[in-house]
Amino acid sequence: MDYIQPVETLIPGVQGRVLGALARTETEMTIRTVARLAGVSPQQASVVIAELVSLGLAARREAGSSALVCLDRENEAARVVIALSRLRESVMGRLNELAHAISPPPESLIVFGSFARSETIATSDLDVLAIRAKDIPADDNDWIDALGAWERVARRIAGNPVNMMVVSADEVPALLRRHSGPWRTIANEGVVLVGRPLNAFTRVV
Numbered sequence: 001m002d003y004i005q006p007v008e009t010l011i012p013g014v015q016g017r018v019l020g021a022l023a024r025t026e027t028e029m030t031i032r033t034v035a036r037l038a039g040v041s042p043q044q045a046s047v048v049i050a051e052l053v054s055l056g057l058a059a060r061r062e063a064g065s066s067a068l069v070c071l072d073r074e075n076e077a078a079r080v081v082i083a084l085s086r087l088r089e090s091v092m093g094r095l096n097e098l099a100h101a102i103s104p105p106p107e108s109l110i111v112f113g114s115f116a117r118s119e120t121i122a123t124s125d126l127d128v129l130a131i132r133a134k135d136i137p138a139d140d141n142d143w144i145d146a147l148g149a150w151e152r153v154a155r156r157i158a159g160n161p162v163n164m165m166v167v168s169a170d171e172v173p174a175l176l177r178r179h180s181g182p183w184r185t186i187a188n189e190g191v192v193l194v195g196r197p198l199n200a201f202t203r204v205v
Helices: 004-011 014-023 029-036 041-053 076-085 088-100 139-157 172-176 183-188 198-203
Strands: 058-063 066-071 107-111 127-133 163-170 192-196
Touching: 004 014, 004 076, 014 029, 014 066, 014 076, 029 041, 029 183, 041 066, 041 127, 066 076, 066 107, 076 088, 076 163, 076 183, 088 107, 088 192, 107 183, 107 198, 139 163, 163 183, 172 183, 172 198, 183 198
Parallel strands: 127 163
Antiparallel strands: 058 066, 107 127, 107 192
16 A cells, blocks of 8 residues: 555546645645645646535635635545545554554564655555563464464555564664664654564663
8 A cells, every 4th residue: 555645546547636635734725736736737636626626525715816725624525535645644543453452462563664754655565573572482372373463464454565573672772782774763763553662672671
């Protein structure tokens, strides 16, 4: 799934581009501004907006020599489009709920990479770091099964492949001291689903 432009991905063409541009802002805009944000001509934007107004999804009002338009956030269809534009936030919420149900629980489960940076496109992986608690052996079947189940459901929720790294809590301080590898990046940009942020492990005595 493309999380940068989810509306445009699922509603292709000029209409999807215009809806995407309208969904990403709550302020009124001129048709020319909508066209610029959508990457279409003002004439194309005007035709689509007229159709959206007739369907009740968009509102239009005259302001001097210009017309100002926006999605009508009371309209249920418009609310669906807005929810689609916020797909990443919705997915992160479901992944968070799913992470809290893992048993035995991880010390931390952290999303990093393009998904953490809001840069996920259709070919991107969902990168996840799972930190195993000190009292869970690496070959614990319950742990392996629970993490595998989370990964399978996360793949279905996100629609993108899941790339999971698993390390022990004991390993994290040494990994963070490395001058190469992804660890410092994960510490700086990772989004914690459950547990502690990566930097917190350096303060454990």
